[in-house]
Amino acid sequence: MASKGEKNRQRIIQAANELFYHKGFNQTAFSEVAEASGIPKGNFYYYFKSKDELLDAVIAMRLEGIRDMLHEWRAEYAEPRERLKRYARILLNETRDVVRYGCPMGSLNVELGKTQLALQSRASEMFTLFHDWLVEQFVALGYRQDAAPLALHLLAMSQGAALIGNVYQDQPFISSEVERIIDWIDSL
Amino acid sequence: MASKGEKNRQRIIQAANELFYHKGFNQTAFSEVAEASGIPKGNFYYYFKSKDELLDAVIAMRLEGIRDMLHEWRAEYAEPRERLKRYARILLNETRDVVRYGCPMGSLNVELGKTQLALQSRASEMFTLFHDWLVEQFVALGYRQDAAPLALHLLAMSQGAALIGNVYQDQPFISSEVERIIDWIDSL
DNA sequence: GTCTATACGGAGATAGAC
DNA sequence: GTCTATCTCCGTATAGAC
Numbered sequence: 001m002a003s004k005g006e007k008n009r010q011r012i013i014q015a016a017n018e019l020f021y022h023k024g025f026n027q028t029a030f031s032e033v034a035e036a037s038g039i040p041k042g043n044f045y046y047y048f049k050s051k052d053e054l055l056d057a058v059i060a061m062r063l064e065g066i067r068d069m070l071h072e073w074r075a076e077y078a079e080p081r082e083r084l085k086r087y088a089r090i091l092l093n094e095t096r097d098v099v100r101y102g103c104p105m106g107s108l109n110v111e112l113g114k115t116q117l118a119l120q121s122r123a124s125e126m127f128t129l130f131h132d133w134l135v136e137q138f139v140a141l142g143y144r145q146d147a148a149p150l151a152l153h154l155l156a157m158s159q160g161a162a163l164i165g166n167v168y169q170d171q172p173f174i175s176s177e178v179e180r181i182i183d184w185i186d187s188l
Numbered sequence: 189m190a191s192k193g194e195k196n197r198q199r200i201i202q203a204a205n206e207l208f209y210h211k212g213f214n215q216t217a218f219s220e221v222a223e224a225s226g227i228p229k230g231n232f233y234y235y236f237k238s239k240d241e242l243l244d245a246v247i248a249m250r251l252e253g254i255r256d257m258l259h260e261w262r263a264e265y266a267e268p269r270e271r272l273k274r275y276a277r278i279l280l281n282e283t284r285d286v287v288r289y290g291c292p293m294g295s296l297n298v299e300l301g302k303t304q305l306a307l308q309s310r311a312s313e314m315f316t317l318f319h320d321w322l323v324e325q326f327v328a329l330g331y332r333q334d335a336a337p338l339a340l341h342l343l344a345m346s347q348g349a350a351l352i353g354n355v356y357q358d359q360p361f362i363s364s365e366v367e368r369i370i371d372w373i374d375s376l
Numbered sequence: 377g378t379c380t381a382t383a384c385g386g387a388g389a390t391a392g393a394c
Numbered sequence: 395g396t397c398t399a400t401c402t403c404c405g406t407a408t409a410g411a412c
Contacts, residue, residue, distance in 0.1 A: 004395080005395070005396095008395095008396090022302065022303075023302055023303050024214075024299065024302045024303070026212075026214060026215055027214055027302065027303060029386075029387065029388085030387080030388065030389090031386085031387085039396095040396080040397060040398075041388090041389095042389090042390085042391095042396090042397070042398070042399085042400095043395085043396060043397070044388095044389090045388095045389065045390075046395070046396075050388085050389085051388065051389090101301070101302060102298055102301055102302075106298070106351055106355075107298050107301075107302070109351075109354070109355045110290055110294070110295050110298045110299070110351065110354070111212065111298070111299065113289070113290055113295075113354050113355065114210065114211055114212045114215065114289060114290075114295070115210075115211050115212070115215060120355075124355050124356065127352075127355055127356075149361075149364060152352055152356075152358075152361055153365065153368065155348075155352055156345075156348035156349050156351070156352040156365060157344075157345065157348050158348070159347070159348045159351045159352060160343075160344035160345050160346070160347045160348025160349070160351070161344050161348070163294055163297075163298065163344070163347045163348070163351060164315075164340055164343055164344040164347060166297070166298070166301050167294075167297045167301065167308075167312050167315055168312065168315075168340075170340075173337075173340055176337060177341065177344060180341065192377080193377065193378095196377090196378090217404075217405060217406085218405080218406070218407090219404085219405085227378090228378080228379060228380080229406090229407095230378090230379070230380070230381085230382095230407090230408085230409095231377085231378060231379070232406095232407090233406095233407065233408075234377070234378075238406080238407080239405095239406070239407090
């Protein structure tokens with residue numbers, strides 16, 4: 001039952017999610033989230049105890065989205081190799097945003113990793129969802145003790161592509177890196 | 189001639205350099221730089237017109253450091269392939285810091301890329317110094333139109349390794365990624 | 377050139393009316 | 395539950411004494 005309060009809560013989370021991505025967590029003020037969501041900033045403390053807790057709710061929403069996506073990928077692709085390639089193409093989904101704002105997971109973790117380790121640890125759960133799903137696919141391909149390192153390596157390649165693509169605002173570069181990654185998957 | 193004023197200027201830059209790396213640019217307050225450098229924050233505006241200009245000076249110092257390092261690498265290694273491998277090992281220099289604070293270049297660019305594009309563009313010059321030096325080596329290896337893409341790819345692999353190593357505070361992972369990169373260079 | 381004191385704005389967070 | 399008004403702190407930046 002989506003109560004009125006729950007609806008407002010969701011609107012705040014949605015607005016914060018986009019602003020945290022575009023501007024960064026620490027550089028986003030409540031006043032901006034208030035303007036974007038249409039809810040006065042004074043009300044935020046009825047829904048969240050603090051800004052940190054708002055971020056926690058944003059991450060929780062992202063985690064749900066990732067879980068759903070991975071679930072769909074499982075349904076859509078039966079072969080582990082095809083699943084790995086689907087992951088590799090993730091950067092092509094929103095290349096414009098990646099080039100402009102970086103990877104939503106990567107940039108948030110980088111920011112929080114400086115001085116907000118508790119929140120960073122929470123944000124790293126997004127990576128872990130992908131990681132565990134990738135491990136599953138590598139295991140299905142016959143890799144055992146190498147599955148986890150391979151998954152981390154795949155995460156790293158995607159993040160490297162996103163970061164350099166962002167630094168140089170270079171969309172074609174991201175596409176070519178995705179090609180490279182897919183070739184690598186085929187070579188396994 | 190290092191005048192007294194110039195010495196103070198350098199001390200501010202040194203302190204800011206470390207704090208910008210450890211805490212991020214926007215999360216570092218003048219009061220902290222003041223405490224670390226022993227120079228009252230009120231004095232900063234005698235040496236720099238703004239915080240942005242202080243960052244500019246920090247980046248200028250880092251650029252000089254990179255130039256010097258690349259120069260030394262040229263002297264130390266004659267073969268282009270050995271030079272590429274030396275670059276690949278750069279993450280091993282300060283792995284503890286990379287794991288704790290991320291890559292000094294990458295994390296700064298990610299932060300500035302959100303809402304401070306002019307400063308990000310300046311910060312990207314650090315990457316460009318490495319990029320151009322790497323292109324030089326790939327050309328010497330016989331690559332022509334592929335030299336630039338290969339250089340970008342190498343930058344991306346390093347950044348991906350640094351980012352994931354930072355996210356999971358995983359030092360061994362960075363070492364294993366460096367191994368992978370070196371194998372890739374050998375395969376060229 | 378170097379210092380202290382302070383202006384000014386905006387941040388997160390709170391109080392209390394309705 | 396929802397709103398407005400406001401508190402307190404701390405950021406960058408400035409003024410002006412020495």
